[in-house]
Amino acid sequence: MPFALYLLGLAVFAMGTSEFMLSGLVPDIASDMNVSVPAAGALTSAFAAGMIVGAPLMAVLSLRWPRRRALLVFLLSFLLLHVLGAVTTGFEVLLVTRFAAAVANAGFLAVAVATAAALAPPAAKGRATSILLGGVTLACVAGVPAGALLGQLWGWRSAFWAVALLSAPAVVAVLRSVPAAAARTETVVAGAGGSPAGGGRPAAARREARALRDPRLLVLLLLAALVNGATFCTFTYLAPLATTVSGIAPAWMPVLLVLFGLGSFAGVTVSGRLADSRPRLLMTAGGAxxxxxxxxFATAAGRPAAVPVLVFTQGALSFAVGSTLVSQVLYAAPGAPTLAGSFATAAFNVGAAAGPWLGGVTIGAGLGYRSPLWVSAALVALALAVAATAHALERVRAGRVPAPRTGVAEER
Structure with a gap:
């Protein structure tokens, strides 16, 4: 794999640290800003909402930019917004900065996914995706627990400052690793008059949008939203779950976050080796x-000894299934690499927005901090039902017994 993929993973590491670090900071932010824990959890939903809006919008707006310029604009915006978030004293301002930073993050990730797909060999999109998403899992292993520790030692604002500082070397990495191409592949094909074929960015966007009409691709995006919604539903409220239900001391929260990150990294690593050859097995067995x-987890949450094992296991399974779904979206839309990556990002963050909201609803209804775990189980069960229904409908339409192609790479 090209070394540039690993350097892109460094930038994703910085952004992943920001996206996930609130799991260990929600109680402190709620106390400092004089808001409830579910209200502070809305910061995660705001970030996810920014990713949903930003992924397709920024992907379209940046279609005519060279990829390096697009990546740098998004990354520098992300850095500056974290500085603003670190110094603000108003919860509303913090909420806005989280949304705006997510828009920048989404734009970066959409372009980075397309760049990774372009740099990888044709039949290795799963491995390329796993390298890129490895930055997210390493954020869970190192960045997120470090943010939680900084929050305990010097307050939650120090974690925001740390993300801003961490983004600086990522800027250098993008400058050094991504070629300064004159334009994107999808917009540089010249017509007879020397202008981009098809009218430039609008035509390029229309061409990519047409490639996204396959209903099988929509099923993959829905599955991605449901699986990630389950992950964030529990992960957002992991700190209050562990401290109030499991009786684990707050000082052990960084350890739990490290375990979740190690599990996530293990899941991405294993799926990266299998997603190109056994995607259906990963998605069905992993989902079950x-x-x-x-x-x-919901039934054993009151047992402190069981929690670390389940945190690791669920992190591994969640990211193994999730990263496989991302790679299958890219396989399903080879003619739309940029918008396919952006819609995959948006779908995951639909889940990341809905999951914490659903968890907050159940907590606010007095069902306790175990309730998000049951919501997570229900969301993945729904994903399995959707996948089974779509598969059955495909077989009926095809009028034959063998399983049809559903945008998933053929298993070898």
Whole structure:
């Protein structure tokens, strides 16, 4: 794999640290800003909402930019917004900065996914995606627990400052690793008059949008939203769950976050080796194991010894299934690499917005901090039902017994 993919993973590491670090900071932010814990959890939903809006919008707006310029604009905006978030004293301002930073993050990730797909060999999109998403899982291993520790030592604002500082070397990495091409592949094909074929950015966007009309691709995006919604539903409220239900001391929260990150990294690593050859097995078996795991977690949450094992296991399963879905979206839309990456990002963050909201609703209804775990189990169960229904409908339409192609790479 090209070394540039690993350097792009460094930038994703900085952004992943920001996206996930609130899991260990929600109680402190709620106390400092004089808001409830579910209200502070809305910061995660605001970030996810920014990703949903920003992914397709920024992908379209940046279609005529060289990829390096697009990546740098998004990354520098992300850095400056974290500085603003670190110094603000108003919860509303913090909420806005989280949304805006997510828009920048979404634009960066959409372009980075397309860049990774272009740099990778044709049949290795799963491996390329796993390298890129490895930056997110390493953020869970190192960045997020470090943010939680900084929050305990010097307050939650120090974690925001740390993300801003961490983004600086990522800027250098993008400058050094991504070629300064004159324009994107999808916009540089010249017509007879020397202008971009098809009218430039609007035509390029229309061409990519047409490639996204396949209903099988929409099923993959829905599955991605449901699986990630389950992950964020529980992960957002992991700190209050562990401290109030499991009886784990707050000082151990960084350890739990490290375990979640290690599990996530293990899941991405394994899926990267199998997603190009056994995607259906990963998604079906992994999804079934996720449902069982969330249900077991809900019933065993009161046992401190069981929590670390389940945090690791669910992190591994969630990211193995999730990263496989991302790679399958890219396989399903080879003619729309930029918008496919952006819609995959948006779908995951629809889940990341809905998950914490659903968890907050159940907590606010007095069902306790175990309730998000049951919501997570229900969301993955729904994903399995959707996948089974779509598969059955495909077989009926095809009028034959063998399983049809559903945008998923053929298993070898």
């Amino acid at each position: 194991a996720l449902v069982v795991g969330w249900a077991v």
